[in-house]
Amino acid sequence: xxxxxxxxxxxxxxxxxxxxxxxxxxxxxxxxxxxxxxxxxxxxxxxxxxxxxxxxxxxxxxxxxxxxxxxxxxxxxxxxxxxxxxxxxxxxxxxxxxxxxxxxxxxxxxxxxxxxxxxxxxxxxxxxxxxxxxxxxxxxxxxxxxxxxxxxxxxxxxxxxxxxxxxxxxxxxxxxxxxxxxxxxxxxxxxxxxxxxxxxxxxxxxxxxxxxxxxxxxxxxxxxxxxxxxxxxxxxxxxxxxxxxxxxxxxxxxxxxxxxxxxxxxxxxxxxxxxxxxxxxxxxxxxxxxxxxxxxxxxxxxxxxxxxxxxxxxxxxxxxxxxxxxxxxxxxxxxxxxxxxxxxxxxxxxxxxxxxxxxxxxxxxxxxxxxxxxxxxxxxxxxxxxxxxxxxxxxxxxxxxxxxxxxxxxxxxxxxxxxxxxxxxxxxxxxxxxxxxxxxxxxxxxxxxxxxxxxxxxxxxxxxxxxxxxxxxxxxxxxxxxxxxxxxxxxxxxxxxxxxxxxxxxxxxxxxxxxxxxxxxxxxxxxxxxxxxxxxxxxxxxxxxxxxxxxxxxxxxxxxxxxxxxxxxxxxxxxxxxxxxxxxxxxxxxxxxxxxxxxxxxxxxxxxxxxxxxxxxxxxxxxxxxxxxxxxxxxxxxxxxxxxxxxxxxxxxxxxxxxxxxxxxxxxxxxxxxxxx
Amino acid sequence: xxxxxxxxxxxxxxxxxxxxxxxxxxxxxxxxxxxxxxxxxxxxxxxxxxxxxxxxxxxxxxxxxxxxxxxx
Ligand SMILES: Nc1nc2c(ncn2[C@@H]2O[C@H](COP(=O)(O)OP(=O)(O)OP(=O)(O)O)[C@@H](O)[C@H]2O)c(=O)[nH]1
Ligand SMILES: [Mg+2]
Numbered sequence: 001x002x003x004x005x006x007x008x009x010x011x012x013x014x015x016x017x018x019x020x021x022x023x024x025x026x027x028x029x030x031x032x033x034x035x036x037x038x039x040x041x042x043x044x045x046x047x048x049x050x051x052x053x054x055x056x057x058x059x060x061x062x063x064x065x066x067x068x069x070x071x072x073x074x075x076x077x078x079x080x081x082x083x084x085x086x087x088x089x090x091x092x093x094x095x096x097x098x099x100x101x102x103x104x105x106x107x108x109x110x111x112x113x114x115x116x117x118x119x120x121x122x123x124x125x126x127x128x129x130x131x132x133x134x135x136x137x138x139x140x141x142x143x144x145x146x147x148x149x150x151x152x153x154x155x156x157x158x159x160x161x162x163x164x165x166x167x168x169x170x171x172x173x174x175x176x177x178x179x180x181x182x183x184x185x186x187x188x189x190x191x192x193x194x195x196x197x198x199x200x201x202x203x204x205x206x207x208x209x210x211x212x213x214x215x216x217x218x219x220x221x222x223x224x225x226x227x228x229x230x231x232x233x234x235x236x237x238x239x240x241x242x243x244x245x246x247x248x249x250x251x252x253x254x255x256x257x258x259x260x261x262x263x264x265x266x267x268x269x270x271x272x273x274x275x276x277x278x279x280x281x282x283x284x285x286x287x288x289x290x291x292x293x294x295x296x297x298x299x300x301x302x303x304x305x306x307x308x309x310x311x312x313x314x315x316x317x318x319x320x321x322x323x324x325x326x327x328x329x330x331x332x333x334x335x336x337x338x339x340x341x342x343x344x345x346x347x348x349x350x351x352x353x354x355x356x357x358x359x360x361x362x363x364x365x366x367x368x369x370x371x372x373x374x375x376x377x378x379x380x381x382x383x384x385x386x387x388x389x390x391x392x393x394x395x396x397x398x399x400x401x402x403x404x405x406x407x408x409x410x411x412x413x414x415x416x417x418x419x420x421x422x423x424x425x426x427x428x429x430x431x432x433x434x435x436x437x438x439x440x441x442x443x444x445x446x447x448x449x450x451x452x453x454x455x456x457x458x459x460x461x462x463x464x465x466x467x468x469x470x471x472x473x474x475x476x477x478x479x480x481x482x483x484x485x486x487x488x489x490x491x492x493x494x495x496x497x498x499x500x501x502x503x504x505x506x507x508x509x510x511x512x513x514x515x516x517x518x519x520x521x522x523x524x525x526x527x528x529x530x531x532x533x534x535x536x537x538x539x540x541x542x543x544x545x546x547x548x549x550x551x552x553x554x555x556x557x558x559x560x561x562x563x564x565x566x567x568x569x570x571x572x573x574x575x576x577x578x579x580x581x582x583x584x585x586x587x588x589x590x591x592x593x594x595x596x597x598x599x600x601x602x603x604x605x606x607x608x609x610x611x612x613x614x615x616x617x618x619x620x621x622x623x624x625x626x627x628x629x630x631x632x633x634x635x636x637x638x639x640x641x642x643x644x645x646x647x648x649x650x651x652x653x654x655x656x657x658x659x660x661x662x663x664x665x666x667x668x669x670x671x672x673x674x675x676x677x
Numbered sequence: 678x679x680x681x682x683x684x685x686x687x688x689x690x691x692x693x694x695x696x697x698x699x700x701x702x703x704x705x706x707x708x709x710x711x712x713x714x715x716x717x718x719x720x721x722x723x724x725x726x727x728x729x730x731x732x733x734x735x736x737x738x739x740x741x742x743x744x745x746x747x748x749x
Contacts, residue, residue, distance in 0.1 A: 058704035089732045092706050099704075210700075242694070245703035246710060262731070274717075274726075274733075283720035373735050377721035380737070386724070480740045481724050482701055485733040 002049050003159060006072060008100070009084035010093050011035075011055025012486050014112040017142035018084055019052035022152065026498055027052055029143075030363035031489050032390065034408035037065040039072055044152065047159075051078065054408070057092075059099050060212050062479070064407040064415075070214065073103070074200075080158065081107040082151075087117035087124060087139070088487070090260055094252045097133065101172050103203050108158070109137040110151055115144070116487065120268065123261040132255045143495060174247050181209055181235060188231050192224040208232050209240040270366075270487045277370050287374055294362065295455075298354045299448065305350035313343040329527070329540070337523030340591030341584040344599060345515055348432035348583070353504050355428045359397045360499035364491035368393065369483055376481050382463055383470030385409060386481050388418040392462065395425030396455075397503060399633045400640045407644070413474035417466055419644055420654055423633050424462035426455050428507075429579040433628050436583055440604045441618040450622070454629050461630065461661060510636075514578045522548055522574060522581075522588055543589065560609070562627075562666050563620060563675055567606045572627070578634045612675055619673015623666035630662030678748075681725075681741035685715050688749055695743035702740075706730035713746060 007015045011033030020027055023042030028035055033055060040052045053072055054065035061067040073081065083100055085093040090111075100107055111124065130137040136154055140147030173179065185205035189196060196219055197204040207215035209232065219225035277286060317339045324331040362368060368390050376386030387409045395402035402422050409415040431451075438450040525548035529541030543549060552566030555573050564572075567589055575582035586603045595602040608620050632638060632655050642651040670676065683689050691711045694702060706729050707713075714728045724737040 060700055060704075062701060089730075091730045092732060095704050095706070213700075238696075241699055241703065242708065245699075245708045249706065249708060249711070278717060278720065278726070280717075280720055373719050373724065373726065374721070376735075376737070377719060377723045380723070480698060480701060481735065481737045482705065482740070483724075483735045484705075485726060485735055 002043075002047055003080070004076070004078040005044070005048050005050045005080050005082055005155065006076075006078035007050065007052050007082050007084060008069060008073060008096070009055060010057055010086060010089075010096055011484070013055065013084050013086040013093065014142040015055065015084045016052050018082075018110060018112065018140065018148070018151070019050060021142055021145050021148040023050050026502055028502060029495060029499065030360075030368075031366040031486065031491075032363065032368040033484055033486065034065065034387070034390075034405065035363075037068075037404055037407040039068055045156070048155065057096060059096075059103075060207075060210075061214065063410045067214075068407075073100070077105075079106065080155065081105055082110055082155075083107055084110045084112050085137075087111045087113050088120060088122060090124070091252060091256050094255065095248060098172055098248045098252065101133075102206055103200060106158070107135050108151075108154060109133060109135060110147075111137055111139045112142050114139045114147070115141045116489075120266060121263045125259040129255070129259040132258065143492065172248070172251065174244065178209075178240070178243060178247065181240065182206055184235060185209055185228075185232050188228050192228045192231070193219060193222055196222050196225065196228075206244065209236055210244060211238075211241060268487065273488050274370070274485070277367065278373065283374050287371060290362075290367070294358045295452070298351065298358055302350040302354040306347050309350065310343075310347045313339050313347065317343075327540075332527065332540075333520070333523055336526070336588055336591035337519055341519040341522065341588030342516055344436075344583045344587030345432065345511060345519075345580045348435065348580070349507075349511075351431060351435065352428045352507055353500065355431070356397055356503040356507075357496065357500045359394070360496045360503070361491050362393075364489065364496050364499065366486060366488040369485055372483060373485060380478060380481075382466045383414075383478060384417060384466055385411070385414045385478055386483060388414060388466075391418050391422060392425050392459075395422045395427060397428055398506070399423055399425065399427050399637050403637070403640045403644055410479035411476060413470065413476040414478060416645060416650065417469040417474055419641060420469055420650065421462040421465045423637060423641075423654060423658055424458045424465065424630065426458045426629055427579070427633055429634070430628055432580055432583045433575075434625055436586070436600045437603060437621050437625060439600060441622050450625070454625055457626065458629055465657070510578060511580070515580050515584060518574055518577050518581050519584050519588060522570075522585060525551065526588060543592065548589070556609075562623060562663070562670060563609050563612050564624065565607055565609050567603075568608075568624060572631070575628065576632060576635065578636075579628065582628060608675075613677075616670075616673050616675040616677075619669050620675050622673070623669040623675075626669060627662040627666045630665065631659045678746060679742050680713065680715070680727075680744040680746045681738045683713075683715055683746055683748070685717065688712060688714050689746040690749050692745040692747055694745075698740055698743050702736075705734055706732075707734075707736075707744065712749070 007019055009015050016027040016029045016036055019042060022044045025042045027040055036052060036054045042050050044050050051072065053069040056066045056069045059070050061070045081100060083097050085097065097109065126137050126139055138147055138150050138154055140151060182202065182205045185208055186201050189201055189204060204215060216229060219228060277283060317335060320331065320335055372386035372389050375389045379386055379389050391402050391405045394405055399422050403419050406415045406418045409418055434451045434454055438447040441450050526543055526546045527540055528537055529546035531538040531541055532545060548570060549566060551573065552570040555569040556566040559569050570589065571582040571585045574585050587599060590602045590606065593602055604617060604621055607624060608617065612620060638651055638655055641654045645651065691707065691709050691713055693709055694707060711729060716726045716728050718725050724735045725741055727734045727736060
């Protein structure tokens with residue numbers, strides 16, 4: 001049977017980096033607390049299952065991600081716990097180490113971030129530390145892979161020797177007063193609830209004294225549990241949680257005094273950067289500048305690459321037109337379906353990838369927790385939390401991980417609200433539509449402004465909806481803002497690259513599976529149609545009579561008040577599967593038509609029903625873009641909302657409110673823009 | 678005095694922490710006897726950034742009101 005190794009530690013200490021090195025996987029590593037929100041398993045040496053857990057400061061969870069980590073450690077009984085410690089912040093990291101020691105389970109310690117510690121002139125006496133902790137301590141630099149072999153060797157040795165570092169489990173001894181109470185509680189447990197955590201009775205006793213919510217909940221559910229709680233209350237003073245924390249930190253101070261030397265007055269780069277990024281007056285303007293340059297960079301860098309791909313695809317198309325028989329079905333599949341439809345999406349790959357790159361850089365730099373710090377007040381006014389802000393920013397990449405990241409938000413009300421408003425943050429998949437059509441509203445030069453206005457509108461709607469949800473539906477206190485502001489780190493090319501690639505890979509998977517399949521499906525639907533002479537279904541009829549057009553005509557009445565054509569309707573309907581498909585649908589349907597000025601122009605020419613004045617087209621196009629921004633991001637997003645809320649009701653709310661707001665706004669824009677006159 | 682009233686960049690020692698938040702902050706090192714200093718406030722005035730146990734922690738004023746400190 002394979003052995004379980006659980007990686008645990010404070011948030012942002014490099015657990016996932018260690019996990020990646022041990023297992024050869026590429027889990028998401030980033031520089032802010034709360035990146036990993038679910039447990040992830042990988043293999044080391046075939047015989048070990050390594051489990052990466054969300055970061056925790058204690059074993060008394062207050063958010064879902066912490067609960068996952070705590071339950072794994074307490075209930076799933078891993079064969080060995082690998083506690084990752086941050087060498088630059090050892091004192092606080094040792095607190096969790098002591099909580100783990102109390103569990104009296106086999107443990108080893110990995111002292112990570114040794115490179116940063118060295119730079120700061122921090123000296124750690126590793127051998128002495130191991131002696132005082134009573135378990136092996138192995139120094140590492142996880143992102144460079146240094147020390148990982150030593151960790152592996154140690155793990156193998158522990159299991160092959162068969163003596164599971166049991167001596168590490170010398171119980172932590174507290175003052176006589178506390179020890180007495182622990183003992184009395186243990187006796188009560190033995191008498192009245194003998195089966196409750198029987199292998200961890202001392203630990204259970206400590207947690208009962210501390211009034212740990214989870215343990216109290218668990219014991220209340222077991223026979224006679226309430227009796228134990230009542231009896232403990234008789235001699236407990238209620239300050240045990242305090243006293244224990246104090247005593248633990250006292251022992252830790254002692255250990256630190258013997259093993260750890262640091263230069264107290266050293267000013268770190270992070271301190272200096274914080275003076276700038278958290279500056280009283282400049283902090284917020286700098287924040288906006290960072291966001292702005294992110295987008296600016298994304299567009300400027302990716303534009304030439306996108307054009308290159310388009311040119312390449314165009315040339316390929318010309319070649320095929322010359323070389324292949326014109327009326328063969330495969331010519332149509334490749335020309336209309338793949339180059340026209342799928343190619344329209346592929347042209348935007350550089351754009352989407354650059355966006356991922358920029359976001360990865362931001363995440364790895366350590367700035368995100370600063371953004372949360374800068375914005376918490378504003379979020380608080382909206383009834384939300386600084387943490388929600390981080391989730392919102394992640395939405396610029398993709399709303400699905402953003403929805404998942406909400407697990408780190410403590411209060412259930414905040415979490416649900418943040419999940420439900422995230423969809424308004426414009427993800428990378430919607431960008432191609434904006435780029436394709438944005439130039440037809442105020443002219444080519446203003447594409448950037450239009451795109452910016454859409455992003456901005458999304459943020460405004462997110463804020464308004466947050467206010468609505470939080471003030472009307474999920475009333476409740478916002479949880480305290482307790483956030484560690486860790487060090488900035490220069491993102492390494494390797495890690496930012498891996499990170500971008502992880503996201504990019506998801507995108508390519510999506511492009512390869514969903515988008516490609518949908519495009520081929522649409523092509524088939526476009527190729528089959530009703531023959532006007534016979535009234536029967538036939539292959540290769542006029543696109544106007546195709547099944548795809550039929551679907552468009554079927555849904556078009558829904559959008560008739562907005563004056564959208566059946567082609568516009570097809571884009572919206574299939575875009576529900578993935579927003580990139582909107583562009584692909586246009587590319588496919590309009591593939592046969594000539595338009596030297598490009599697809600965008602063609603689309604604009606076909607977006608409205610007959611009778612809409614040319615002067616009103618900009619408004620209609622903008623309304624369309626606003627609808628694309630606000631309606632359900634995609635089915636996968638709904639899946640994520642369902643998974644995270646566990647509620648059909650909220651999933652339905654998520655799906656419908658965006659459509660409703662988008663529709664109303666598009667109507668209003670049409671009205672203002674003169675579409676109806 | 679309350680931690681929320683402590684002037685910036687003044688070293689102080691924690692005397693007591695309200696029971697309401699103790700389970701949340703004890704693990705972070707916010708316990709009686711620990712030295713603490715406010716480094717700055719967020720540009721919008723809240724939350725505050727503290728230096729405690731050699732790292733930087735951010736808490737809202739609201740929570741800082743529940744922490745008693747004395748200057749040292
Ligand atoms: N310089 C340096 N950076 C490291 C080291 N290990 C990890 N990092 C960086 O530290 C940050 C956090 O790493 P993660 O592996 O995501 O940390 P984690 O503990 O999994 O974090 P959570 O999942 O949020 O709890 C990332 O920016 C890493 O690149 C190291 O040994 N040296
Ligand atoms: Mg992680």
